[in-house]
Amino acid sequence: MENRVDALLVTDLINIRYLTGFTGSNAALLVYAWDSSEDRTVICTDGRYITQVGEQVPDLRAEINRASARRVLEIAGEWQTGRVGFESHIVTVDQHQGFQALKAGLDLVPIPGLVEQLRMVKDGYEVAQLRAACDAADAALATLIERGGLRPGRTERQVARELEWLMFEHGSEAVSFETIVATGVNSAVPHHRPTDAVLATGDFVKLDFGAVVGGYHSDMTRTYVLGRASEWQREIYELVRASQQAGREALAPGAATKAVDAASRKVIEAAGYGDLFVHGLGHGVGLQIHEAPGIAKTGTGTLLDGVAVTVEPGVYFPGRGGVRIEDTLVVRKGGPELLTRTSKDLTVVD
C-alpha cells in the first residue's frame, strides 16, 4: 500500500483522549502499527501531568517533555521507524517545519482524519456516556418546566443560565456548547445567542442545549409555545415534527448521509418551505459536539451501526419565528436508539 506507515503521530488532544484516556492539555502519542516487532507505542506530556498520565494511561510508556511531539519524533528516529504518518489536518505549517528540522531520518506522511473515522462508531462504554449526558439534559429541561422556569416575563439569558445550572445539578460536568434560548422573533435565528429579550405570551421559545458526561456531549432542541398556540404555529410545528420523524426513520446502517438529509428535507420542501430550512440535517456527536459524519445535502459517505448523530430540521420565518426539533440518536440495525427522550408533542407552557 502506498500510504502504508510504520507509526502514526497523533497530536490532536481529543484524538489522544479517545485512544488513551489521557485528558491533559499537552500531549503527543506515537502509535506503532499492529505488526510492529514489539509494542513501542509511547505518549509524551509535560511535568504538570506526571501523576495524571500514570493514572490515566498506566499501560503505555510515558515520556515527560514540554515539546511533546518533538520528543516522540526523536524516539521514532532513534528506533529508525522509517515512515511516520502525521495528522495533516491538525498540524500547522510551522509545526511541520519544526518536525522536518529535527532531521530524525523519518519520512513524514500526511494521514488526515484517521482517528476521526474510528471515533464515528461508538462502543458500549461511549454510548453509556452519551446516554448519561442526554439523561442529564432531559432531566434539566423537565425540572425547568416543572418549576415554572419557562414563563412570560423572564429573559432568554435567565432561562439559559437556569437550564445550565440544572444540567450541572443533574450530573453534567460542563455545557456541551453555548446554550441557545430564543423567544418570539428570535426563534427565527438558527443560532441565536441569549439576550435580555423577555419571554411573552404567544411566543415560540426555542431551546438548544446539551450536557457533557465523561467527555461525551449531548445535543437536543425543543421548541415550545407560551400561553396558547396559534394556527400557523401548530402548522409549522407539526411540519417540522414530521420532517424530523422522517429523518430519524431514515437512519440505518448503510444509508447514505445525503439520503437521510433528503428524507427529512423533502417533507419541508413538499410544504413549500424548503428555502426556510437553511442548514444541514445533523452531525456526529461524541467527544466533540460536532464531529464526523456530517448529514447534509452535499454529504458523502454512509452510516454504520453504532454511529451517533443528531437529526435537527428547522423552519425559520425571518421576523416572525421558527421551529427546530433535534434529537441525539445512535444508528442501529432495526432502527435508531433515541437518547434524548423529552417529548416532541407540541407543548404549550402555561
Next chain:
Amino acid sequence: MENRVDALLVTDLINIRYLTGFTGSNAALLVYAWDSSEDRTVICTDGRYITQVGEQVPDLRAEINRASARRVLEIAGEWQTGRVGFESHIVTVDQHQGFQALKAGLDLVPIPGLVEQLRMVKDGYEVAQLRAACDAADAALATLIERGGLRPGRTERQVARELEWLMFEHGSEAVSFETIVATGVNSAVPHHRPTDAVLATGDFVKLDFGAVVGGYHSDMTRTYVLGRASEWQREIYELVRASQQAGREALAPGAATKAVDAASRKVIEAAGYGDLFVHGLGHGVGLQIHEAPGIAKTGTGTLLDGVAVTVEPGVYFPGRGGVRIEDTLVVRKGGPELLTRTSKDLTVVD
C-alpha cells in the same frame, strides 16, 4: 525587506475578531498593506452570517462563500497581489496544500504571530472591557462570601457552579475558563478540577476563575482559610503575598518578562520553597485567556505600556495544601493598573 508582503491572509478567528469585530465561526480576512494603491481589504464568511457581517463590519467589502480562505485568495489572485503572508502558526498542512492547489499565481509567505503581537497592547476600549470583566468577577466573589457560599459542608463543585452563576448575574457573558475550586489537600494541585470533595474547617480553599465581557477575559485567584488559620498557613500565605507584590511592582514598560518572573520567584526561593513554585509567573490576557506575552523563567521580550497580564505565584505542598494569589493588571508608566480589586489580605472565612 525580505519579509515584505503585499497583503496578509488572516484565518485565526480571534485575530479576525480583533481586527474587524466580526464574531462568526467561519471567516477569512485579506488585509492589504497600508500603501496599497487602493483599499482592497476584504472579509469572507458563509451564508449564515450575511446579516451579521454587515452589522459588525459595515466598512469592509464582504464576500459570502463557505470556503472563505480559498475565496479571498482567489480574489488576491485576480488582483495579482504577488506576495501574500499567511498565519503559518495557525494554517494546517492540509489547508496550506489547498491554498497552493488554487494556482492563484501568489507567493505564499509564512508570517506567524503578527496579529498576536499587535494584540498584546490594549487600547482604551479593550481595557474598559477587561475592567468590566474583572469587576464582574470581583462582585461575584464578594456576593458568594457574603451569602455564606464558602462554608464547611459544601462541595467544590457546588461552590464552582455558584461562583459561575454569580458572574453571569453580574454581567459576564461566559466563563473565562473552567473554574478551579480546590479545598484542603486539593489546593496543592495547581490546576485542580472541582470534585465532590467537601470543604472542611481548617482548609485552604483556592478559587481561580474569570468572567468574560465583550470577548475580553478576566483571571483572578484568591486563597482563603476556613474557620481558623494555623501558623504554617499564615506563613505560606504571607510568603506568596509578598512574592505576588514583588511581581506586580516589577511590571513596567521596558521590563524584561523574565526579570518580572525573577522578582517574584526570588522571594519564594529565599524562603527555601523555590521548588514548590512549579509554574511560570503569568501570561497575557485579552480576547483569549492565555495570550502573549508569557511571563516565565525562560521568557523572552520586554513589556510595553498597555500590555495586560496576570501575576500569579504559588507555593504547593503536595498532600498538604497550597496557596496561589493572582491578579489581572495593565502595565503602565508609573506603575501597573490593578483590574482585579478583591482584597489580598489573608481572609479567614467563618
